[in-house]
Amino acid sequence: MILNCLLVLALVGVLSSTIVLILAVLGAIKFRGFAKRDRLAAEQFADRLPPVSVLKPVHGAEVRLRENLESFFRQDYPRFEILFAADEPDDSALPIIRELSAKYPHVPVEILILGQPKWPNAPNWCFHHLTKAAHYDILVTSDSDVEVAPNYLREVVPPMLDPKVGSVTCAFRGLSAGGFWSDLDAIGMSVEFTAGVLMSELLDGTHYGLGPTILVRKDSIGKIGGYEACREYLSNDFVVGNFIYKAGYDVVLSGHVVSHVAPVLNFHQMWERQLRWAMGTRYSRPWGHLGSGLTFAVPYGILALIVCLAMGHPVLGVSLFAGTILNRMIECWVVGWWAARDKAAKKWVLLYPLRDLYGFIIWAASYMKQKSHWRDNNYVLLKGGRLVARRANGEVINPN
Numbered sequence: 001m002i003l004n005c006l007l008v009l010a011l012v013g014v015l016s017s018t019i020v021l022i023l024a025v026l027g028a029i030k031f032r033g034f035a036k037r038d039r040l041a042a043e044q045f046a047d048r049l050p051p052v053s054v055l056k057p058v059h060g061a062e063v064r065l066r067e068n069l070e071s072f073f074r075q076d077y078p079r080f081e082i083l084f085a086a087d088e089p090d091d092s093a094l095p096i097i098r099e100l101s102a103k104y105p106h107v108p109v110e111i112l113i114l115g116q117p118k119w120p121n122a123p124n125w126c127f128h129h130l131t132k133a134a135h136y137d138i139l140v141t142s143d144s145d146v147e148v149a150p151n152y153l154r155e156v157v158p159p160m161l162d163p164k165v166g167s168v169t170c171a172f173r174g175l176s177a178g179g180f181w182s183d184l185d186a187i188g189m190s191v192e193f194t195a196g197v198l199m200s201e202l203l204d205g206t207h208y209g210l211g212p213t214i215l216v217r218k219d220s221i222g223k224i225g226g227y228e229a230c231r232e233y234l235s236n237d238f239v240v241g242n243f244i245y246k247a248g249y250d251v252v253l254s255g256h257v258v259s260h261v262a263p264v265l266n267f268h269q270m271w272e273r274q275l276r277w278a279m280g281t282r283y284s285r286p287w288g289h290l291g292s293g294l295t296f297a298v299p300y301g302i303l304a305l306i307v308c309l310a311m312g313h314p315v316l317g318v319s320l321f322a323g324t325i326l327n328r329m330i331e332c333w334v335v336g337w338w339a340a341r342d343k344a345a346k347k348w349v350l351l352y353p354l355r356d357l358y359g360f361i362i363w364a365a366s367y368m369k370q371k372s373h374w375r376d377n378n379y380v381l382l383k384g385g386r387l388v389a390r391r392a393n394g395e396v397i398n399p400n
Contacts, residue, residue: 166249
């Protein structure tokens with residue numbers, strides 16, 4: 001009886017992961033069309049692109065910080081400014097920013113020193129103050145661990161000229177800073193995470209934001225109550241886009257793919273980083289996160305192999321297991337390389353099934369923990385994705 005139940009579970013998982021692969025491939029095909037759409041829009045609006053303000057919180061001299069920030073200074077765009085926010089005047093990121101500002105004197109730069117965040121979500125505290133200091137109506141928010149191409153602004157800004165569009169966000173590929181665990185982290189971004197974004201867009205459109213890039217206008221972010229409305233949520237990127245969508249605006253998924261840097265990590269650091277993201281999804285979208293357990297393939301292939309061997313059906317077991325391995329190899333190639341344009345994905349095709357198994361373990365672990373750590377802060381997650389923050393100085397900030 002137990003073996004029969006386990007076999008049913010394995011077959012359900014194999015079937016569901018096969019459906020996921022089909023949807024991911026269809027999503028990738030649709031997404032490739034977005035890239036062409038955005039290139040045409042960049043050409044169409046080339047002579048009337050509006051000025052924009054790039055808002056960027058920083059916290060320390062992260063790996064590849066100079067390369068990441070310089071990619072924003074090197075934008076082929078007629079008029080833009082970059083505003084940075086740091087907690088303290090001695091933040092080690094600031095000398096790098098000042099050097100880049102001197103190297104690119106044509107780019108207006110402003111640095112805000114804000115002190116310790118007064119809200120549970122530190123980035124939203126920064127975006128709140130940066131928005132008030134921004135000179136332009138269109139705001140481009142981005143993490144400090146993001147690297148972009150010179151045509152980035154030209155391709156992501158045009159949709160914001162439509163007043164019905166309240167936000168634009170970008171898919172991203174992982175960019176490893178070096179080492180096996182960083183590589184494993186990065187390929188998960190390019191394949192597993194991107195596959196989820198592409199399927200979501202295919203089935204229901206994009207109703208959320210993705211942290212590496214979120215564009216808003218002052219009217220759209222103002223309509224939801226500004227960044228203050230999102231101050232107590234862990235997944236602030238998801239919430240900002242989702243609240244703007246619920247306010248009646250469209251949220252557009254750009255066809256431009258940015259690079260999200262995976263720093264040099266040991267296993268523990270990579271585990272905590274991945275677990276924090278999974279916990280954020282669990283608390284922000286509990287039913288969707290629960291269902292995502294059926295998007296993995298390899299765990300169900302392993303289960304099918306074990307159960308079928310125990311029941312005396314080795315050929316069936318091996319076939320199901322081999323099918324799930326092939327499933328994830330195809331997903332790595334189509335989503336990671338063809339859609340996300342991650343060159344490293346071609347090297348990962350044979351190993352990606354191991355990453356799929358690891359992703360399932362992270363998913364399961366996300367139900368076993370309520371506390372998270374990010375930078376210098378500890379967080380306790382609450383229902384709905386809200387959080388309590390404990391700063392390095394011991395200050396506890398509760399949601400209000």
